[in-house]
Amino acid sequence: MSNESNCRYDAFISHVPEGDWSKIAPLRILSFDIECAGRKGIFPEASVDPVIQIANMVTKQGMWHVIDFFVVLNFL
Numbered sequence: 001m002s003n004e005s006n007c008r009y010d011a012f013i014s015h016v017p018e019g020d021w022s023k024i025a026p027l028r029i030l031s032f033d034i035e036c037a038g039r040k041g042i043f044p045e046a047s048v049d050p051v052i053q054i055a056n057m058v059t060k061q062g063m064w065h066v067i068d069f070f071v072v073l074n075f076l
Contacts, residue, residue: 027061 035053036044051073058067 026063029059029061031057031059033057 033053033055034051035055036049037052038044038049053073054071056069
């Protein structure tokens, strides 16, 4: 199964931005932060430094509510 697709650039239809075409779906941003038990002064390496925490945050354009999710790993 291939994830590749082909589409001719001259096959696209550009609609005038009016009515339903003037609206866009709210943008959602998903951010990740991975914390490692790294060595002082050295950038963490996957083969040496264990991951101790993974966090993500979802924000939706125009909303004040933020969805947070944290995973704390017990590596000791």
